[in-house]
Amino acid sequence: MASTTPIASPPPAPAPPVTRKSTSTGRAGDKVFLGLSRGSGILLLVIMASIAVFLSYRAALAISKDQGNFLTTLDWNPAGNPPVFGIAVLLFGTVVSSIVAMAIAVPIAVGIALFISHYAPRRLAAPLAYVVDLLAAVPSIIYGIWGALFLVPYLEGLNLWLDEFFGWTYIFEKTEIGVARSLFTVGVLLAIMILPIVTSVSREVFLQVPQMNEEAALALGATRWEVIRMSVLPFGRSGVISASMLGLGRALGETMAVATVLSPSFVISLHLLNPGGGTFAQNIAAKFDEANELGRDALIASGLVLFILTLLVNGAARLIIARRKEYSGANA
Amino acid sequence: MAKRIDVSGLSAFYGSHKAIEDISMTVEPRSVTAFIGPSGCGKSTFLRTLNRMHEVTPGGRVEGKVLLDDENLYGSAVDPVAVRRTVGMVFQRPNPFPTMSIFDNVAAGLRLNGSYKKNRLAEVVEKSLKGSNLWNEVKDRLNKPGSSLSGGQQQRLCIARAIAVEPDVLLMDEPCSALDPISTLAIEDLIGELKERFTIVIVTHNMQQAARVSDRTAFFNLSAVGQPGKLIEIDETERIFANPSVQATEDYISGRFG
Numbered sequence: 001m002a003s004t005t006p007i008a009s010p011p012p013a014p015a016p017p018v019t020r021k022s023t024s025t026g027r028a029g030d031k032v033f034l035g036l037s038r039g040s041g042i043l044l045l046v047i048m049a050s051i052a053v054f055l056s057y058r059a060a061l062a063i064s065k066d067q068g069n070f071l072t073t074l075d076w077n078p079a080g081n082p083p084v085f086g087i088a089v090l091l092f093g094t095v096v097s098s099i100v101a102m103a104i105a106v107p108i109a110v111g112i113a114l115f116i117s118h119y120a121p122r123r124l125a126a127p128l129a130y131v132v133d134l135l136a137a138v139p140s141i142i143y144g145i146w147g148a149l150f151l152v153p154y155l156e157g158l159n160l161w162l163d164e165f166f167g168w169t170y171i172f173e174k175t176e177i178g179v180a181r182s183l184f185t186v187g188v189l190l191a192i193m194i195l196p197i198v199t200s201v202s203r204e205v206f207l208q209v210p211q212m213n214e215e216a217a218l219a220l221g222a223t224r225w226e227v228i229r230m231s232v233l234p235f236g237r238s239g240v241i242s243a244s245m246l247g248l249g250r251a252l253g254e255t256m257a258v259a260t261v262l263s264p265s266f267v268i269s270l271h272l273l274n275p276g277g278g279t280f281a282q283n284i285a286a287k288f289d290e291a292n293e294l295g296r297d298a299l300i301a302s303g304l305v306l307f308i309l310t311l312l313v314n315g316a317a318r319l320i321i322a323r324r325k326e327y328s329g330a331n332a
Numbered sequence: 333m334a335k336r337i338d339v340s341g342l343s344a345f346y347g348s349h350k351a352i353e354d355i356s357m358t359v360e361p362r363s364v365t366a367f368i369g370p371s372g373c374g375k376s377t378f379l380r381t382l383n384r385m386h387e388v389t390p391g392g393r394v395e396g397k398v399l400l401d402d403e404n405l406y407g408s409a410v411d412p413v414a415v416r417r418t419v420g421m422v423f424q425r426p427n428p429f430p431t432m433s434i435f436d437n438v439a440a441g442l443r444l445n446g447s448y449k450k451n452r453l454a455e456v457v458e459k460s461l462k463g464s465n466l467w468n469e470v471k472d473r474l475n476k477p478g479s480s481l482s483g484g485q486q487q488r489l490c491i492a493r494a495i496a497v498e499p500d501v502l503l504m505d506e507p508c509s510a511l512d513p514i515s516t517l518a519i520e521d522l523i524g525e526l527k528e529r530f531t532i533v534i535v536t537h538n539m540q541q542a543a544r545v546s547d548r549t550a551f552f553n554l555s556a557v558g559q560p561g562k563l564i565e566i567d568e569t570e571r572i573f574a575n576p577s578v579q580a581t582e583d584y585i586s587g588r589f590g
Contacts, residue, residue, distance in 0.1 A: 122390075212427040218388055220441040220493070221417030230440060234431035 055304040062297035070301065074266050076283065078291070078298040085298050087305050092268045093183055093277040094306065097258070098251040100187025100272065101194060106244050108191075109198035116199075117206040118228060129203060136196035144260030147189040152261060155180045155188065159273045174273040181263035184272040186279070189257055194247030201246060205239030206232055238321040245317040252310055255281035280306040334361035334531045335401045335500040337382065342396030343560070344374070344381050346389065351377045353560035355396075357550060364523060364532045366542035366569065369552030370584065374561025375535045378552070379503050382533065383419035384412040400500060417445060420494035424506040426486030428478030428493070435474040437489055441497040456496055464492035465522050484515025491522065495530070502526065504534040508541065520545050539585060543573050551581045
């Protein structure tokens with residue numbers, strides 16, 4: 001009797017409050033956190049959707065009044081009578097300058113990243129990585145000014161050389177006299193601007209290659225370059241692609257630097273060294289202030305195309321990364 | 333091809349820390365030699381000095397001599413890369429190249445050594461996979477990634493990769509410690525077959541494994557944490573397990589420490 005009562009009543013009584021208390025605070029925390037994270041996720045979708053709706057609505061207004069073909073017209077005159085404008089030149093200029101930038105920046109960035117992660121002595125690697133990161137801290141208007149005052153005059157020599165020896169490629173044939181305010185120069189400038197982001201993301205990926213992957217190659221008698229080819233680059237491939245896409249995103253949308261360097265014109269020419277051309281962002285920056293209502297809507301329509309282009313590029317990058325997922329280093 | 337290893341007065345360092353001190357031993361060709369000892373006694377470090385992998389670690393440094401037949405691996409004119417092509421290694425955790433197919437994994441070492449004709453390459457890959465008892469399990473999916481195999485299969489794939497280049501010596505650093513008992517048994521059987529062709533050195537934490545697979549056993553120990561590891565004794569495996577000449581060996585084997 002004396003033993004059953006203490007066992008029966010007191011222990012169950014204190015025990016439940018303790019557990020209930022701890023789980024209930026846990027549940028409240030879970031709820032708050034669930035709400036926060038779900039809210040942020042939904043907010044993101046709402047923002048994306050409202051940007052898309054806003055751009056589409058204003059763009060539709062403009063395109064319905066366009067008397068030219070919005071996709072193919074080589075002119076931008078929304079204030080004219082009749083209003084005529086098209087994005088062909090802008091699409092061409094944006095894509096071409098970004099391709100030039102990627103072609104220059106990605107190999108150099110991968111080289112720098114490999115040097116910092118696998119070749120440089122540690123005393124040198126850290127400062128070098130810091131200097132490259134510092135390039136990213138320079139505001140783009142500074143790049144623009146530097147590009148216009150330094151790059152444009154000093155690239156003329158390179159232009160002449162390219163014209164003389166690679167003129168037969170058509171791309172590097174310079175048919176117009178004029179300073180180097182060309183898509184090629186813009187591409188070079190963009191390459192410098194996207195170098196730090198591509199470099200630092202690639203470097204981080206290369207540093208994450210598991211030691212056992214590198215030792216697998218070393219133990220087979222691989223030289224340092226062979227280790228990089230067999231272990232580091234395959235592991236880092238998808239990372240380098242993502243890094244390039246981040247850079248490409250910046251190159252596609254870069255505004256001030258391009259607007260400062262380029263001398264805009266509404267022609268499409270594959271002679272990349274000729275001055276002229278235009279990009280979406282540069283065109284918007286140059287024309288937005290003076291545009292009338294239709295002009296602004298027309299610029300917004302061009303912005304919508306840039307938006308879609310960026311989405312497509314990112315989607316393509318994801319496809320490339322996903323396609324070889326079972327071969328990627330991530331599931332090793 | 334199997335060669336004798338002759339180590340004399342070998343010490344290895346990580347920066348200023350001496351990890352192993354003054355080790356001398358002889359490893360006979362076409363035999364299995366097992367290294368046992370408590371954690372941190374330097375047996376893995378010593379193994380990695382035998383193919384010059386130790387110096388890959390930042391600060392890694394070696395003093396002393398390792399003769400492979402009559403050639404000193406640490407001679408001034410010797411290229412460590414060339415050493416690693418003749419002394420193969422299998423690691424604790426299976427490490428196939430994750431982005432390569434099964435075929436390419438086995439062919440990787442061959443391709444480093446020069447160009448092979450396609451048929452010749454396929455022959456060597458088949459022979460190596462048969463040599464590691466993996467052929468029947470993978471012959472229909474040679475172009476699937478190596479990382480799609482089970483752990484035990486991956487380890488046998490790594491053995492196939494190592495023996496494909498016909499090394500003089502095969503080093504194994506706890507090759508079964510990440511595997512289940514069935515896979516372990518498969519690897520142990522394989523070691524028994526491979527010793528017909530190669531000189532094999534295996535580090536193991538599992539004393540039964542050492543007793544099962546090895547002809548000779550070396551016991552390593554360290555006097556205290558932070559002190560360098562030393563070779564206590566090396567002898568016929570039967571003697572080491574039945575009647576060792578040093579008390580510490582008997583204490584370790586009978587489970588009194590370690």
